[in-house]
Amino acid sequence: MTTASIVDNFPALRQSIGDKSLVYLDSAATTQKPQSVIDAVTRYYEHDNANIHRGVHTLSQRATQSYENARKNIASLLGANRPEEVIFVRGATEAINMIAQAWARPRLVEGDEILITEMEHHSNIVPWQIVCEQTGAILKVAPVLDDGSLDIEAYKSLLSEDTVLVSIAHVSNAIGTINPVQELCAFAKEAGATTVVDGAQACGHLQVNFQEIDCDFYAVSGHKMFGPTGIGCLLGKYEVLQEMEPWQGGGDMILSVSFEETTWNDVPFKFEAGTPNIAGAIGLGAAVQFIEGIGYETMVSHEQELLAYGRGVLENIEGVTLVGASEHNAGVLSFTVEGVHPHDVGTILDHAGVAIRTGNHCAEPLMRRFGLSATCRASLSVYNTTEDLDRLGLAVQEAIRILG
Amino acid sequence: MTTASIVDNFPALRQSIGDKSLVYLDSAATTQKPQSVIDAVTRYYEHDNANIHRGVHTLSQRATQSYENARKNIASLLGANRPEEVIFVRGATEAINMIAQAWARPRLVEGDEILITEMEHHSNIVPWQIVCEQTGAILKVAPVLDDGSLDIEAYKSLLSEDTVLVSIAHVSNAIGTINPVQELCAFAKEAGATTVVDGAQACGHLQVNFQEIDCDFYAVSGHKMFGPTGIGCLLGKYEVLQEMEPWQGGGDMILSVSFEETTWNDVPFKFEAGTPNIAGAIGLGAAVQFIEGIGYETMVSHEQELLAYGRGVLENIEGVTLVGASEHNAGVLSFTVEGVHPHDVGTILDHAGVAIRTGNHCAEPLMRRFGLSATCRASLSVYNTTEDLDRLGLAVQEAIRILG
Amino acid sequence: MSDLRELYLEMVTDHAKNPRHRGKAEPCTHIGTGNNPLCGDKIVVTVSVNDGIIELVKFDGEGCAISTASADLMAEILVGKTPDEATSLFTGFHELVAGEGNVDVPKKLAVFSGVREFPMRVKCATLAWHTVLSALEQGNEVSTE
Amino acid sequence: MSDLRELYLEMVTDHAKNPRHRGKAEPCTHIGTGNNPLCGDKIVVTVSVNDGIIELVKFDGEGCAISTASADLMAEILVGKTPDEATSLFTGFHELVAGEGNVDVPKKLAVFSGVREFPMRVKCATLAWHTVLSALEQGNEVSTE
Ligand SMILES: Cc1ncc(COP(=O)(O)O)c(C=O)c1O
Numbered sequence A, B: 001m002t003t004a005s006i007v008d009n010f011p012a013l014r015q016s017i018g019d020k021s022l023v024y025l026d027s028a029a030t031t032q033k034p035q036s037v038i039d040a041v042t043r044y045y046e047h048d049n050a051n052i053h054r055g056v057h058t059l060s061q062r063a064t065q066s067y068e069n070a071r072k073n074i075a076s077l078l079g080a081n082r083p084e085e086v087i088f089v090r091g092a093t094e095a096i097n098m099i100a101q102a103w104a105r106p107r108l109v110e111g112d113e114i115l116i117t118e119m120e121h122h123s124n125i126v127p128w129q130i131v132c133e134q135t136g137a138i139l140k141v142a143p144v145l146d147d148g149s150l151d152i153e154a155y156k157s158l159l160s161e162d163t164v165l166v167s168i169a170h171v172s173n174a175i176g177t178i179n180p181v182q183e184l185c186a187f188a189k190e191a192g193a194t195t196v197v198d199g200a201q202a203c204g205h206l207q208v209n210f211q212e213i214d215c216d217f218y219a220v221s222g223h224k225m226f227g228p229t230g231i232g233c234l235l236g237k238y239e240v241l242q243e244m245e246p247w248q249g250g251g252d253m254i255l256s257v258s259f260e261e262t263t264w265n266d267v268p269f270k271f272e273a274g275t276p277n278i279a280g281a282i283g284l285g286a287a288v289q290f291i292e293g294i295g296y297e298t299m300v301s302h303e304q305e306l307l308a309y310g311r312g313v314l315e316n317i318e319g320v321t322l323v324g325a326s327e328h329n330a331g332v333l334s335f336t337v338e339g340v341h342p343h344d345v346g347t348i349l350d351h352a353g354v355a356i357r358t359g360n361h362c363a364e365p366l367m368r369r370f371g372l373s374a375t376c377r378a379s380l381s382v383y384n385t386t387e388d389l390d391r392l393g394l395a396v397q398e399a400i401r402i403l404g
Numbered sequence C, D: 001m002s003d004l005r006e007l008y009l010e011m012v013t014d015h016a017k018n019p020r021h022r023g024k025a026e027p028c029t030h031i032g033t034g035n036n037p038l039c040g041d042k043i044v045v046t047v048s049v050n051d052g053i054i055e056l057v058k059f060d061g062e063g064c065a066i067s068t069a070s071a072d073l074m075a076e077i078l079v080g081k082t083p084d085e086a087t088s089l090f091t092g093f094h095e096l097v098a099g100e101g102n103v104d105v106p107k108k109l110a111v112f113s114g115v116r117e118f119p120m121r122v123k124c125a126t127l128a129w130h131t132v133l134s135a136l137e138q139g140n141e142v143s144t145e
């Protein structure tokens, strides 16, 4: 597919905001959905809609097959050892909370340490704060350097025999830093820690290989990789999942229930209590096929070109400062405009048809690290073009004209 | 709408299984979706797709508005005091787990009692078993009478000052019993207990009024009330929710995060960590409008007529026994066929185009109560007709011919 | 389409860039803190009330143009008013920025009428007001989300 | 469309209604329990192995026609076989009911060829097999889900 034909897959991009055609630069919040994903959801509801796993009738059989096929597709795209390593959850946030509550909470004792970084999304901070509060464990934070990359020396020195768990973003949502997670997990494992990678911002952009990264858990957000809302995955090593207690109780996660004794179902069902987001999982399966159709190589090189181009556009505007533009960066342009508050930039850009996000991007500690309370964030995806970035540049200049 | 025109709203019902037109009698597992719900989901993805709450741009604004409007619609349909009493979750299972973990776990001490009934779905048993295991509380079970109704005298005698929480199905999914939840909650409250009603099977069938029932929590399953999969609600009294600690941590549920101190957002956001199932919530909003368009009165009388008709059809077949057919019953026909295992009945019915569920219906203890390991369950919804039940009867007779 | 110039009237941008009432009211009889998680902004409003009359209002913290200008003009307009008058001024102001019909508000507040076309900015325009009213009531922290 | 008569061949319904090998094998050298949560069924398979040869197989528990008939015919066919032969019989049987190509299996097992058209019933047909093989290996409880 050429970039032009890629854009054609996204119906929501064919619209105008007022009299301006839409430029969508908020893919780190959620990506747009290709027609094939929307159609997969619709097809399920219009043809196969039924509950899964326990049904003997044809619709239930078709729904179950589509749901389990989606699991296989995801396992294969992300390099899991086997489909059973893929647990369907609502999103990356739920994945991390499940680890915190089902894996960490029963294992942590007072004085144990959890190590995260200063660039984490609140979803990779708060669940650990909660479990620390519950268990007396201590949250340690590896600092970020001025360019937005992780201070790896400091990270290493924070690892100790007390470190029970390490959790690190694969890609920062606020500034786009790509962390060397394979290396970081190897250090953590040497220290004896269990490793978690928050892949929410990675899977729609980079080739992710769970086996190569060799972490114990990997959190996936479906809606950030062209999939529906309300679906994501927790990838976990099979042996680790087998040892992990279930988190939620309910239908489908049990083998048998009596008031005296209840036995859990096998992995992954043990962790999928209740009716899952069936349409969401099937849509995510279609998103995987969409990604495979384009190929990560094309996606990465396209985004890297756009990133370089976009940095150029913004750096040429007086008063614009890029925040945390490290060497290994995904397609995120975080910036401030002198004398203009990000929220006002956002409104003025929206008026010009350019959708960006402004605020702390659920990464308050990182903002504080840079002495900011908010930035403007333009985030890229495979459907963006250099014209989109030109439009961004013009709109930022307009904001400066009005308020700067 | 007449019943005939109601059917026309459901695209999945216009299909054949092999050479037989589909008769869908598995609505207790999940209802079919009206076109308006499917369209609402599609429209969101094709026009408004964006993340909510934190966005300054138009798409995000539209998505936020649709999402919050859905909350208002649900609050109004189900008689909540205010929209903030509606928390979006994945489904009834997650709702009950949230109560168990966020409300009950911090409050229970050894010897405290939780009272449920023998007719509960596993989703209203296992979460309580887990929290009892965690806290040393004791699970008590009110028995079911031979006709499938609750033994109310026994229920009352099980209430004591040790009863901290009572959780009861509004409608049994396995046999359709409608429990007098308002009365049962009143008794529980007299004993000082907090009250939970599992409304998974009620909202698509009966007029539910949260304020009238006057329970503290009410669990809702979206996919069983014509809504999308992966969405449901926990209704909670505002004051109770305010006192309840958050369950999952992450984006959107906090006001501010630092490594030293994190402050929670207001109700309901405190309980909606991470990106929610936005499309699902919007679809559920459309499902509410669909229900309002028909009106519960029409739905109830239609289902009651069908139930009576269906009971007649089945009772006229020799060898068929109805299981738990109480006086106050929703549209669920649970039955066994002499000499034919339910699973075989299911296959033969499917072959005749009739989709029913067979098995323990995630209600093993109730099956055991009736000395069964499984039943056949035909469950009704507003789109069913007496012809559907005639087809059911014929197919059951066919099963008896083949295997009986 | 909404017009940006209606939102960013000169009076608004002027007060946003050069607020006159930044700082801390002394003596401070009431204090309130407001959060707008949407912007990541915080505002602290301090008030001197004497004999039932608001004598001084100051605010501090960073905010967008709309919230800063709104805080600044609010600080100006509240001087000499009673807390009850503040409440009814806010009722009018809220109707102006978030309502539907015509409203009569003091000219200094009328400059925010453009906000109505920008629903995502209503919280910015009202943050200082929510904060001051809650301060006058009890001195609580408030949030607009 | 799949044909019901292919699934419920007379041999199958006969063994389902009148199983010959219900009960408990004595002496019982191996025992296994199998669950099929789909049906809500449980099966207990007991085996007498002597000198590396399966001398007797019995099963108990309730099940659907397919799982009962499959258990019964399995019990018949395994007598005189080694555990290894049992494993390879199962490989063929599994291919028959769940695979795609042609397979050669003993006539008594071939009656289950219709199962292939009913994927939801594969677990029923294979439950007893999974259970017996796991019993022969270790005596563990197995589940087909
Ligand atoms: C780095 C990172 N982690 C976690 C999350 C939470 O993901 P989800 O929205 O799927 O819960 C996000 C999304 O905002 C993110 O960017």
Ligand SMILES: Cc1ncc(COP(=O)(O)O)c(C=O)c1O
Pocket (backbone or CB within 6 Å): A251, A273, A274, A275, B028, B029, B090, B091, B092, B093, B094, B121, B123, B124, B169, B171, B172, B173, B198, B200, B201, B220, B221, B222, B223, B232, B362
């Ligand atoms: C009575 C009852 N409670 C709870 C549930 C679980 O609901 P959900 O599928 O929304 O998690 C069900 C659904 O099967 C049910 O019938």
